[in-house]
Amino acid sequence: MLVFLVVLFRASNVKLFTLHSPMCSISIGATLLFFFSLGAATCAAQSTASPPADAATRANALYQQGLSVLKKGDLASARTAFEKVVRLAPQSPESHNSLGWVLLAQGEVDRAIGHFRTAVKLNPEFAQAHMNLASALAGKKDLHGALRESQEATRLAPNDSETHHTLGRILDFSGEVAGAISELRRAIELEPQRAELHDDLGTVLVQASDAQGAATEFSEALRLQPNYALAHFHLGVLRYQEKSFEEAAQHLQKAVQLNSADPGGHYYFAQALQGRGDTDAAIHELQDCVALKPDYPDAQNSLGLLLQHSGEVGQAIKPFRQAVKWQPENPDAHNNLGLALLQTGDGNGAISEFQTAVRLRPTDSGYRGNLGAAYLQVADFDTAVSEFQGALQLTPQDATLHYDLGLVLKLKDKLPEAMAELHKAAELDPGQPDVHYTLGVTLWQQGDFAAAAEELRAAVHAKPDYAEAYYTLGTVLKQKGELQDSASALREAIRLQPDFAGAHTTLATVLRQLGDAEGAAAESRTGMEIAKQKTGDQAALFATNSGRRLLNAGDIEGAISQFRAAISSSPTYAAAHFELAVALRQQGKSEEAQKEF
Numbered sequence: 001m002l003v004f005l006v007v008l009f010r011a012s013n014v015k016l017f018t019l020h021s022p023m024c025s026i027s028i029g030a031t032l033l034f035f036f037s038l039g040a041a042t043c044a045a046q047s048t049a050s051p052p053a054d055a056a057t058r059a060n061a062l063y064q065q066g067l068s069v070l071k072k073g074d075l076a077s078a079r080t081a082f083e084k085v086v087r088l089a090p091q092s093p094e095s096h097n098s099l100g101w102v103l104l105a106q107g108e109v110d111r112a113i114g115h116f117r118t119a120v121k122l123n124p125e126f127a128q129a130h131m132n133l134a135s136a137l138a139g140k141k142d143l144h145g146a147l148r149e150s151q152e153a154t155r156l157a158p159n160d161s162e163t164h165h166t167l168g169r170i171l172d173f174s175g176e177v178a179g180a181i182s183e184l185r186r187a188i189e190l191e192p193q194r195a196e197l198h199d200d201l202g203t204v205l206v207q208a209s210d211a212q213g214a215a216t217e218f219s220e221a222l223r224l225q226p227n228y229a230l231a232h233f234h235l236g237v238l239r240y241q242e243k244s245f246e247e248a249a250q251h252l253q254k255a256v257q258l259n260s261a262d263p264g265g266h267y268y269f270a271q272a273l274q275g276r277g278d279t280d281a282a283i284h285e286l287q288d289c290v291a292l293k294p295d296y297p298d299a300q301n302s303l304g305l306l307l308q309h310s311g312e313v314g315q316a317i318k319p320f321r322q323a324v325k326w327q328p329e330n331p332d333a334h335n336n337l338g339l340a341l342l343q344t345g346d347g348n349g350a351i352s353e354f355q356t357a358v359r360l361r362p363t364d365s366g367y368r369g370n371l372g373a374a375y376l377q378v379a380d381f382d383t384a385v386s387e388f389q390g391a392l393q394l395t396p397q398d399a400t401l402h403y404d405l406g407l408v409l410k411l412k413d414k415l416p417e418a419m420a421e422l423h424k425a426a427e428l429d430p431g432q433p434d435v436h437y438t439l440g441v442t443l444w445q446q447g448d449f450a451a452a453a454e455e456l457r458a459a460v461h462a463k464p465d466y467a468e469a470y471y472t473l474g475t476v477l478k479q480k481g482e483l484q485d486s487a488s489a490l491r492e493a494i495r496l497q498p499d500f501a502g503a504h505t506t507l508a509t510v511l512r513q514l515g516d517a518e519g520a521a522a523e524s525r526t527g528m529e530i531a532k533q534k535t536g537d538q539a540a541l542f543a544t545n546s547g548r549r550l551l552n553a554g555d556i557e558g559a560i561s562q563f564r565a566a567i568s569s570s571p572t573y574a575a576a577h578f579e580l581a582v583a584l585r586q587q588g589k590s591e592e593a594q595k596e597f
Helices: 001-018 022-045 052-073 075-088 094-107 109-122 127-139 143-158 161-173 177-188 197-205 210-222 229-241 245-257 263-275 281-290 299-311 313-327 331-343 347-360 364-377 379-393 399-411 417-427 433-445 449-462 467-480 483-496 501-513 517-550 556-569 574-586 590-597
Strands: none
Touching: 052 483, 075 094, 075 331, 094 109, 094 127, 109 127, 109 177, 127 143, 127 161, 127 245, 127 517, 143 449, 161 177, 161 197, 177 197, 197 210, 197 229, 210 517, 229 245, 229 263, 245 263, 263 281, 281 299, 299 331, 313 331, 313 517, 331 347, 331 364, 347 364, 364 379, 364 467, 379 399, 379 449, 399 417, 399 433, 433 449, 433 467, 449 467, 449 501, 467 501, 483 501, 517 556, 517 574, 556 574, 574 590
16 A cells, blocks of 8 residues: 555656746746846847847846746746847847746646747856756656756755755656655755645655554644645645544545546545445545546446445446446456446456456456356356366465355255365355355255254354355255254244245244144245245336346437336335436436435
């Protein structure tokens, strides 16, 4: 996590190289104004090759015009003015430096470098031109040249905080963290009231693993400039990494409020919100983040995971697809998309994604295991077995893979091989309830009721809220003739899952055998009512999943038809109403959508 923070801070530093502080533009202007005033005063004594006095006067007026519009943020007009100044005074280092600064601000780095080089050639003692040239070279990743120019600027102007600031940042980019810290501390000594110096020092201290020192510098930056968005952002990310989620959320929320156009602020605010358990708000921030920057794969992936964990698997597919689009060589992105497709019943789509993940990282047994699960879903048992066996060659002590292989072998009616795999899984992970449950069911089917009951008891011991295991245990005990224990297990299954129709009907049979005719009749009625409702719900679930797949494929009309069919099968099925609302909203039918919401 720390590595990502460092990269993120470096990105913010690059932005500072692109645009110097307003203080720099004013100092440029002051130097240029001095030059033209001097030119006008000495014009009469110059040779005939020198520019006439009226040219210097026009240049000075143009410079004032350029400086005025520059202060208003009008780079285009400033550039036009400074280009005219350069034509009137081509031998002026200050005019080239000023034009270079505007070109750099506009992103024309190569042209800016040309003018900065001309400036230092005309005046090798021009510290500010060396400093600006260093920044431009850093933007071109010529760190050797940038370091040379920034060191020269510092030599020429040792008491200028900005020369030390620039040198510190370039040393940071060059990996010389200790030197960067030293230069930034010197800059702060010269101008302790500059908030951005404290913030930059904080980012470098993070790289030096001095979190406490970094927090102190970020806090000082905020004391000097309470609405400094970048310092709030940096301090918030630092607190997030320290798992101080409340404080992190406070700073990151402030950073977002101050700079709502920064996708990184929304991303990390979402991480802090998730850390403190506010999933809905985190999803909202991530949606804002990807709206600002769709090509933000980490944000797309995080959004997909949160939607998936919130039960909105169908909605998670879109951001997962975006993550894959922007990071096609990221195996984790393909794996996450594959899992979402698997959950929505698109086994073939999942197979394609897992195959890509395996191709990109063939030594990952988890990917191969997921690929095996996808083949299992489409009932290609032979290929599923092959994938699980291949995964086990990579990690032979993986209990889950042994369990999955055992499950497929059981479906292929290879019971001895299946039992061997299931027992191996139980040996490797005795606390895994599903292993004991599947063993119990298999032993029950083989007629070994005593061993089956033992495994099922182990399952509910490992997972006390395992309703299905209590139900199966009750059924096994019924067949063993242990009716009172059977009734107890079935009642526990019903307590855990009141709409468990099978548990009610089986309990009715047990109660009837125990002579409780009234209780048996009540349980039988309840079971029949639940079964009837379940039939409608299952149809609704199938239609809703089908609609989601159509919607993800862009077939809105087809999706709406399926969602309406789901509601017809089960009028109270909330997921179908929600998905219908989403589809209607995409059609622009806001009023109808609101009714469904």
